[in-house]
Amino acid sequence: MAAHLVLRLLMLGEILWEAAQGRCPAQQRWRTTRGHHRSGDIIIGGIVTVKFQFDSNLHNFSMHPWLSVPGVYMLLDHYNLLAFVSAVEEINNNSKILPNLTLGYQIYDSANNLVILLTSAMNVYSGTGIWIPNYSCRTSGKLAAVIEGLPAEKSRQMYNLFSIYHYPQISFTSQNLIMNDADKFPYFYRTVPSALHLCAGIVRLLKHFGWTWVGIIAPNDDSSSRAVQILKESIERNGGCIAFVEIFSTNNIIPPEKLRKRFQSIRASSVNAIIFYSDKDALLHEHANIMKTPGKVIITTAEWDIYSVDNDLGFKNNTLAFTIEKKNIPSFFKFIRETDLTRLPSTEYTKDWFRGLCGSYCPKTVRRSCSKNTLPYYPHCTAKHFASSYAVYNAVYALAHALHEMVMPGFRKDTTRRAEGHRLLDGLPWKLHPYLKNMHFKNVLGEEKVFDQNGNLIIGYDILNLVYLPNRTATSEIVGNYNPNAPSGQEFTINEKAIVWDSTFTQIPPQSKCSESCSPGYRKLPRRREPVCCYDCIPCPDGEVANQTDMDACTQCPDDKWSNQRRDACIPKVITFLSYEEPLGIALSLISICFFLITAVILGIFINYKDTPIVRANNRELSYILLVSLMLCFLCSLIFIGRPEDMTCILRQTVFGITFSISLSSILAKTITVVMAFHATKPGSKLWEWMGSRVSNSVVLSCSLLQALICSVWLSTAPPFLYLNMHSEAGTILIECNEGSAMAFYWVLGYLGFLAGVSFMVAFLARNLPGGFNEAKHITFSMLVFCSVWVSFIPAHLSTRGKYTVAVEIFAILASSAGLLGCIFIPKCYVIIARPDRNHRAFLTKNWDD
Missing domain, CATH: 3.40.50.2300 (Response regulator)
Structure with missing residues (x-):
């Protein structure tokens, strides 16, 4: 280790001495075998990753990084290197691109090691096999750009070095997001997307x-x-x-x-x-x-x-x-099958890889054929896209077309002088950037390629x-x-x-959710303090639906529709009204008709026995008017049954109000007649002049006309109308009559109450008057029944909805009318039919005298 360190220090000292003397180091003496070089008029720097280094010294801070000793290597593939070489050879053999100029290259392996990467980058810039910081020893060819295939972070680190000298850097692998900004990285291009x-x-x-x-x-x-x-x-x-x-x-x-x-x-x-x-x-x-x-x-x-x-x-x-879109290039496949060791870097790694292309025997003059003996680790016969060869081809051709656009306008069409071509290369690399930024070319497959505003190939x-x-x-x-x-x-x-999924998946395609999907009819309810993807499923409320899975909120149905039982679809609402076909409508109709017939029978009895004392004593004409008005009251209840129409809505309340006002007016007239008849028998009384039909008819007519006037004002200002009530009952459309003016409706009822109250008070005061046929007691009781029915009607009317509101009003009409009929006329009919012995004047006089 010590000897190695001393040797490296001596080498560095000699390099720095020669640089200080203004001389480049002897290139043949210092050139290493890691790089792959080819001379040319224009040089393309290349940094690829062919080997992957596990360097134990990389994190050993006791030694300077550039003096570290390489660790263990793992051989990857050479396809990117081969694509680089193949593309350059194709361009040099193509007379339409850069005629009279040749492309050369200096390609180094980064080994995915930052120390080796920086060394390789400096070697590309220096033009020698050993680097000298900020010193170029290139003797032939001009460095135009650097094409690299580095990971995202290493690509960015290399940009910090080459951007100092404004060299274009074209990456065929880096998708670094940080570098997706042409303002901050103006010299960076790539043939892959961001x-x-x-x-x-x-x-x-x-x-x-x-x-x-x-x-x-x-x-x-x-x-x-x-x-x-x-x-x-x-x-x-x-x-x-x-x-x-x-x-x-x-x-x-x-x-x-x-x-x-x-x-x-x-x-x-x-x-x-x-x-x-x-x-x-x-x-x-x-x-x-x-x-x-x-x-x-x-x-x-x-x-x-x-x-x-x-x-x-x-x-x-x-x-x-x-993976970035890849395509096969036929010429590159041919290059792989026919290349030999003389066209590749002379290293042991290259020889190992090259032997894998055809097995243990590699003929140099015969094409390598695909056979079962081909090693599976280097399958040039079965590979689909040959690593990033498509992106490498696009990078080399993009650079070549940009150089072509920069150089060719300066050539005369008939010149072949290389000197002029070299003069036009002066100013590299600064002059190249505008052509790269606006580059639009066809690659070897005839595809249109263009860089976007950030230098990314689309x-x-x-x-x-x-x-x-x-x-x-x-x-x-x-x-x-x-x-x-x-x-x-x-x-x-x-x-x-x-897609081929593994057999361990329980569902195809697999699912990845925090909560199970909410089926249609349910919506998501987020759980407290948990991500929004974690939720519970709750059913939609009435009138709302969820027709898809995992809905955040239920959808409100239109006014004329309602949610079905599963809450996953809106269905038309049920149209409802009090019809003749349903049991309630049938019952009310039969009751109304029965009471109408009973009233008609009573009227017939009264007409048949019109000359008897009991009929005559109770104002025969008023009894006829009252019975006819009660018959109309029973019949008017039928207007409330059946599908409402605009005309029936108008007739309902007006007919009801007028007929009942006639009935109550007749009762009031009867009561007044009883009181007047009693007082007319007193000595000196002048009431005999008012006895007769003129007074009673006037009372009936005037009271009925006043009700008719109220109804006329109602119809002229805010008449009742047909109304589709879609909100009062869930899932139904109630066809009902809107009163138009609630105040007018209550004026009609109030007037009827006023007539009933007056009649009740007058009859109550006259209840103890003597006379066998005195009606005051019967009228008092009938008014008590009438008022009780209608007083109870008001809260019942306000508390019910839909057809039941109509049924309550019909019941009030029938009950009050039946009360009047029963209390006033049934006792008389009993006397006429069952006790004819009482239907004599002597009986009337006897009771009167008593």
Whole structure:
């Protein structure tokens, strides 16, 4: 270790000495074998990740970072490196792009190690195999830009270095949200979309499957923290809830005990949908147990290119991965099958990978054919998209087209002089940015590509379903996509039938909710002090429905409809009124007709026995008028039965009021006649002049006309009208008559009460007058019955609704009319029919004398 440190210090001293003398270090002496170089008129810097380093010295603060000794490496794939080389060769062989100029490159491997990354970045800038800070030793070719495939945070760290020199940085992997701002990062471009669209796609997937109870696992870098915040806000805005957010460090190894506790809590959680916002390496290594957890859906943002790998780890079919849209490039597939070691970096890692393309034997002159002997870990025959090769091609071609647009206007059409081309390259990299920002080109597949205002290539996402087969191999299928630039309504698509779910799921598709869904007819009732996704289900009240699942509030039915028994649909309300078909209407109709017939029989008896003393003594004409008016009262109750119409509504109260006023006026006239007849027998009385039909008829006519006047005023100002009452009774529409003016209605009733009261008082005062046929007692009792009925009618009328209000009024009409009929005329009919011996003048005179 000490010898190694001394050697590194001597090397550094020599480099700094040569730089101080104004000379570049001897490049052949210091060039390392990690980089892959090709000379050209224009140089493209490249930083890719081919190896993954587990460096134990990275966190050893007792040693300066750039002096650290490399640790253990794990070989990944070379497809991104091959795509870079292949794209440059295609452009150099294409006479339509940058004619008379050649592209070269300097490509370094970052090994996913920050120390090696910074060293590689300085090597690209210095142009040598060993870096000198702020010193360029490039002798041929001009560095135009840097194309990199680094994770989000490392891409941002590298930008801090290259932005000093205004070099364009084009990333084919980083979706860093922090760098989605052209004002703060004016030199950053990428051939992948911003993670802002990735977050929107994840939310659309959650919303499609109804996964509202979600957990998030993410690293502690700035970009991921911003993405987690966006996810939380978007999920909650769409009615979802975040059950937990687990943050892990990417710079420190997570202790096994902490990982074990984390997995136990996740397994015990009610959350079945977990968003793993990180790269593939963190998921497959530190958090691999998540993919083994039964009953959990993993939504990951890692870039996958599953071909045929062993599934010895027991992963479940529970992963949906958002990957940047990828496509196969035929020329690149041909390049992979035909390339040889002379076109690749001469390293042991490259040789190991190259041997995997065709097995243990690699002919250099014969095409490698796909066979069963091909190692499954490097399957150039079965790979679907060859890592990020599509994005690498787009990055290299975007840069080439921007250079072409910058250089070609300065060429004369007939010139082939390279010197002029080199002169036009003066000013790199500053002159290149306007052309990159406005770049619009066709890639090798003929697709139109353009950068947006933030330097992001407009592209969508594929949704992969990772499937682990029983034969211990894995594959992936595209089951959906999300493209924010697609036409409205076509941004998100998913094929549920193409998804292979694990057998441990009890429901397909799986569900992830804090509470069970509220079925139609129920609404959600949030639980106190719990997230909005945790709720109870309560039934909708009468008149409201919930026709979908998980409704926050029930919907009020229209006025003419009502909720059904299940509360999931509005049905027409039942139309109700007091009809002739229902038992109540039939009973009231029969009673009314019976009383009408009884009254008619009594009238016939009175007409038949009109000359008998009992009929004559009680004012025969008034008895006829009273009986006819009572017959009309019984009949008018029939107007209240049946479906109301505008005309029946007008006739109901007016006919009732006028006929009853005639009846009460007749009774009042009878009472007055009895009193006058008694006082007329006294010596010297002049009342004999008023005895006769003229006075009684005048009383009946004047009292009835006054009621008719009140009804006329009522009809002329606010007449009754047909009214559909939709609110008084649940689930029904009451067809009823609205009085129009309640005051006028109570004026009619009040006038009837006034007539009844006057008649009652007069009859009560005359109840003890002598006479065998004195009606005062009968009238008093009849008025007592009448007043009792109508006094009890008012509270009953106010306390009932609908057809029962009408039934109460009909009952009051029939009861009061029957009371008048029974109390006044039944005793007389009894005497006429059963006791004819009392129907003589002698009997009348005898009682009078007594």
